Amino acid sequence: MNRDPIFRPWMDQLLKLMGAGAAVTGLYVVLMIYFGFSPKTLNAGYMPQQPVPYSHALHVGELGLDCRYCHTTVESAGFAAVPPTQTCMSCHEKIAPTSTKLDPVRSSFHSGMPVPWIKVHDLPDYVYFNHSAHVTRGVSCVECHGRVDHMEEVHQVERLSMGWCLECHRNPAPHLRPVDHVTDLDWGMGRTEEEKQAQGVEIMKGLGLYDEAGQPTSRMTLMTNCSTCHR
Numbered sequence: 001m002n003r004d005p006i007f008r009p010w011m012d013q014l015l016k017l018m019g020a021g022a023a024v025t026g027l028y029v030v031l032m033i034y035f036g037f038s039p040k041t042l043n044a045g046y047m048p049q050q051p052v053p054y055s056h057a058l059h060v061g062e063l064g065l066d067c068r069y070c071h072t073t074v075e076s077a078g079f080a081a082v083p084p085t086q087t088c089m090s091c092h093e094k095i096a097p098t099s100t101k102l103d104p105v106r107s108s109f110h111s112g113m114p115v116p117w118i119k120v121h122d123l124p125d126y127v128y129f130n131h132s133a134h135v136t137r138g139v140s141c142v143e144c145h146g147r148v149d150h151m152e153e154v155h156q157v158e159r160l161s162m163g164w165c166l167e168c169h170r171n172p173a174p175h176l177r178p179v180d181h182v183t184d185l186d187w188g189m190g191r192t193e194e195e196k197q198a199q200g201v202e203i204m205k206g207l208g209l210y211d212e213a214g215q216p217t218s219r220m221t222l223m224t225n226c227s228t229c230h231r
């Protein structure tokens with residue numbers, strides 16, 4: 001997790017200054033060139049070896065479990081909690097009770113120590129991100145994590161770069177869907193670009209990002225403010 005122990009503390013300070021509205025465009029460009037990219041964050045394809053061969057393809061794709069069955073906090077909190085061992089054992093006390101693949105889960109259940117899952121996605125600490133702000137406004141998991149329901153092992157699909165965040169923040173409409181379909185990764189796959197845009201515009205109006213005439217509101221300008229993501 002401590003990728004950049006040296007530059008992080010003063011970067012925090014700097015970003016607070018930027019949030020305060022200082023004229024720092026020049027400095028910002030220099031910083032971008034100087035630091036380049038923070039490797040692990042941007043590492044699309046990153047797929048650490050997990051302590052248990054847990055498969056989303058099986059549990060979500062085949063068994064049909066909803067994301068929120070395990071990631072219970074995605075709608076209510078900034079972070080998306082990884083499930084406690086109890087969630088697994090509610091089935092696995094009876095299902096595959098002797099499977100050696102589940103050894104670490106059973107020993108966690110008996111010791112009370114969590115399974116040491118390795119984090120796949122990890123933004124630098126100076127970036128503020130919030131799951132509930134996206135999930136409760138119609139941004140599906142699939143927009144940022146890809147087809148997790150087809151993955152045997154989760155890997156990072158998007159680069160999670162600032163440019164990537166901003167690309168959607170500048171024009172979210174085609175990335176939005178009715179809130180009750182956010183965890184249905186298959187939903188709306190056949191829609192054309194025009195259909196996505198038209199449906200998205202209506203959702204944008206509902207969120208107050210567009211006014212009734214379809215013009216961006218002041219709330220829309222917050223989407224690209226430095227202090228929205230660097231606070």
Ligand code: HEC
Pocket residue numbers: 050054056059060065066067068069070071082083117118119120121122141142145148149153154183185
């Ligand atoms: C039965 C429980 C369960 C369900 C249902 C489930 N997950 Fe997970 N998820 C896990 C566990 C356990 C991990 C940690 C191990 C791993 O990364 O594979 C995880 C990890 C993840 C990660 C990687 C987190 C990181 O470390 O960055 C993402 C993204 C994710 N899940 C998305 C989803 C999505 C999207 C759905 C619904 C389509 C879903 N999950 C449904 C149990 C579940």
Ligand code: HEC
Pocket residue numbers: 052053054055058059063065070083087088089090091092095096099100101102105
């Ligand atoms: C709703 C019930 C349910 C929950 C909750 C659940 N599983 Fe499963 N899991 C299953 C079923 C069903 C299978 C398939 C068993 C089989 O093939 O015999 C399975 C298979 C597995 C396997 C493969 C076992 C083998 O030997 O092939 C692993 C590993 C696994 N689950 C881990 C987990 C983990 C870790 C969690 C918690 C994050 C979890 N499961 C939560 C139902 C569940």
Ligand code: HEC
Pocket residue numbers: 067068071074078079080081082121122123124129131134135139140141142143144145160182183
């Ligand atoms: C707008 C993009 C976006 C959407 C939508 C999104 N995520 Fe994430 N997710 C991220 C980012 C970025 C991180 C890394 C957060 C960090 O490191 O602070 C992450 C991390 C995670 C993690 C690891 C735990 C954590 O909070 O760091 C899990 C699990 C996860 N997401 C599951 C989900 C599920 C399930 C959904 C849908 C219900 C979802 N995500 C929707 C971008 C997104």
Ligand code: HEC
Pocket residue numbers: 123127128129130133134137139143144160161164165166168169172175207209219223228229
């Ligand atoms: C696929 C589209 C999409 C992507 C990708 C995306 N966002 Fe967002 N983001 C949104 C939408 C839509 C909103 C809701 C705006 C509103 O309702 O005012 C939002 C809101 C936010 C907010 C405001 C939360 C609040 O307090 O209300 C933050 C912070 C944020 N996003 C950070 C990020 C970061 C950081 C990334 C990249 C790691 C990111 N977003 C990627 C669509 C996206």
Ligand code: HEC
Pocket residue numbers: 018028031032035036037038041123124127160161162163165166169223224225226227228229230
């Ligand atoms: C929608 C969210 C979002 C907004 C708005 C945003 N940033 Fe960022 N920023 C990020 C993310 C995510 C990263 C980390 C990933 C990366 O390095 O690209 C980042 C990284 C940075 C860095 C570190 C340099 C680097 O590339 O590693 C600087 C400096 C920065 N942002 C400045 C700004 C300034 C100045 C603004 C306003 C013009 C701004 N940011 C607006 C999300 C955002």
